[in-house]
Amino acid sequence: MHPAPSVIIFTILSGLGFGLFFWLGLGMPDVSGGTAFAFFFIAYTLSCVGLIASTFHLPNKKNAIYAFSQWRTSWLSREGIVAVVTLFTFALIAIPRIFLGAEMVFTGVLGSFFAFVTVITTGMIYTQMKTIPRWRQPMTPVMYMLHALGGGALLAGESKIAGWLLLALSLVLLVMWRVGDQHAAARGTTADATGLAHLGEVRMLESGHTARNYVVDEMVYRIGRKHAAKLRVIALALAGVLPAAILLLTPPGHVTAFLALALHLPGIVIGRWLFFAEAEHVVGLYHGK
Amino acid sequence: MTALPDKTDKKLGLVIDLDTCVGCQGCVTACKGWNTQNYGAPLSDTDPYGADPGGTFLNRVFSYEAQAEGRPAQTVHIPRSCLHCDDAPCVTVCPTGASYKRSEDGIVLVNEDRCIGCGLCAWACPYGARELDHEAGIMKKCTLCVDRIYNENLPEEDRVPACVRTCPTGARHFGDLGDPDSDVSKLVADRGGYDLMPDLGTKPVNKYLPPRPKDTLNTQPLKAVADKPQGFLGWLDKALEKL
Numbered sequence: 001m002h003p004a005p006s007v008i009i010f011t012i013l014s015g016l017g018f019g020l021f022f023w024l025g026l027g028m029p030d031v032s033g034g035t036a037f038a039f040f041f042i043a044y045t046l047s048c049v050g051l052i053a054s055t056f057h058l059p060n061k062k063n064a065i066y067a068f069s070q071w072r073t074s075w076l077s078r079e080g081i082v083a084v085v086t087l088f089t090f091a092l093i094a095i096p097r098i099f100l101g102a103e104m105v106f107t108g109v110l111g112s113f114f115a116f117v118t119v120i121t122t123g124m125i126y127t128q129m130k131t132i133p134r135w136r137q138p139m140t141p142v143m144y145m146l147h148a149l150g151g152g153a154l155l156a157g158e159s160k161i162a163g164w165l166l167l168a169l170s171l172v173l174l175v176m177w178r179v180g181d182q183h184a185a186a187r188g189t190t191a192d193a194t195g196l197a198h199l200g201e202v203r204m205l206e207s208g209h210t211a212r213n214y215v216v217d218e219m220v221y222r223i224g225r226k227h228a229a230k231l232r233v234i235a236l237a238l239a240g241v242l243p244a245a246i247l248l249l250t251p252p253g254h255v256t257a258f259l260a261l262a263l264h265l266p267g268i269v270i271g272r273w274l275f276f277a278e279a280e281h282v283v284g285l286y287h288g289k
Numbered sequence: 290m291t292a293l294p295d296k297t298d299k300k301l302g303l304v305i306d307l308d309t310c311v312g313c314q315g316c317v318t319a320c321k322g323w324n325t326q327n328y329g330a331p332l333s334d335t336d337p338y339g340a341d342p343g344g345t346f347l348n349r350v351f352s353y354e355a356q357a358e359g360r361p362a363q364t365v366h367i368p369r370s371c372l373h374c375d376d377a378p379c380v381t382v383c384p385t386g387a388s389y390k391r392s393e394d395g396i397v398l399v400n401e402d403r404c405i406g407c408g409l410c411a412w413a414c415p416y417g418a419r420e421l422d423h424e425a426g427i428m429k430k431c432t433l434c435v436d437r438i439y440n441e442n443l444p445e446e447d448r449v450p451a452c453v454r455t456c457p458t459g460a461r462h463f464g465d466l467g468d469p470d471s472d473v474s475k476l477v478a479d480r481g482g483y484d485l486m487p488d489l490g491t492k493p494v495n496k497y498l499p500p501r502p503k504d505t506l507n508t509q510p511l512k513a514v515a516d517k518p519q520g521f522l523g524w525l526d527k528a529l530e531k532l
Contacts, residue, residue, distance in 0.1 A: 059406035059426020066385035077384035131415045200357030208349030211342045215417040283417035
């Protein structure tokens, strides 16, 4: 699949933003006044910049309002609605916390629940695709959730929680890649896709186009598959294992947290790029790829 | 709404005969022509005369070579366009309600006034049947020529999709696949028409008729008629050997 920069930026930034909201809703860290303002400002900036980035690749932004209408069937629509509900709920939490020092326990838990659901809906947009067998597994939304909550905990200064979550993320990444490889290997052949297996070996003789086209650009993207194994090791080390080790093995402090974040961020960028770039769409079978 | 109808009154669709199709690309051209000049945003070309041309098509013909052990290879041309699936995954993923399946005839369409061009429907389609038009920024797909088949301004024989009307070998058939007594349904039953990628559960309406089995030759036309040359050729062979 084509790794669109706007989608990579969106999933990473809003994942971190909603992950931070999740912990802020639970009162972690328990802050008020100017400190609370700083935390909520970061959470709002990350989530809103991410959501705006997600619209960059939309050629018809004028119809964007309709994207909130199809919650009955569409995970993308659900994500949009829950994201907006979360942002409004946190306004009701942030304002009293910053200006009145109120704890807002019930609304906080509700907001955290919405933030959690937002992150899961993001993962489900990809998990629902039967056409991309690598993504269609329970670990995909779990991976999105752990990325958000782990990164969010790191931003919230909850070092030990972040350490355990990033350790869990490392394990989930390993399982996700293993299951994904099995799914991708089982996606069939050109003979299966064309229904011509009874005629013997089938190969593509001539494609239906002599130039590039949308389907090939978008869904038969193969560059990521070449260095997938190396990139996985890099992503696993930077996003999961190293920051988890730093956070769990050293005493909590600003320096270690910053170091963990500095490793984690490039790690998730590489991991998220690879998530798209190495995913195989079944339409590739018609192209012999 | 992007919820699929429980049931459609008709199941209009195509039956494509892979035995008859010669891969002439006539249907591709007719489709592009009709759908550029009629309903919806035109199918644009980008950089058509330049170094990197591209364009939007709703129907493309791919050619495959199939060969069984010890048999000659055979070429099969497979035109691919929207299969108007009963359980269309492209419809349910649409966040705006632009994609929909009509309850009256089962045609899957895009409401261009609602499409944001997010491309999720193209991801959900296993058949590569949807292409985003780069000029209009709108997802384009086969409409089954909805502006022809009900168009009373056209002569009756033209009230079929442009690809069907133009096919010079009669490899494309149009009709109601929900009616077991329709010509297309009978054709599917007679010839063992099949679905593309049935395991994905999309329940396509369009069917493909497999190539008819080929017979095998008992003679060996290229085999040498004699192992040893005789008569004049035999003498010539010997004489040349001695030189």
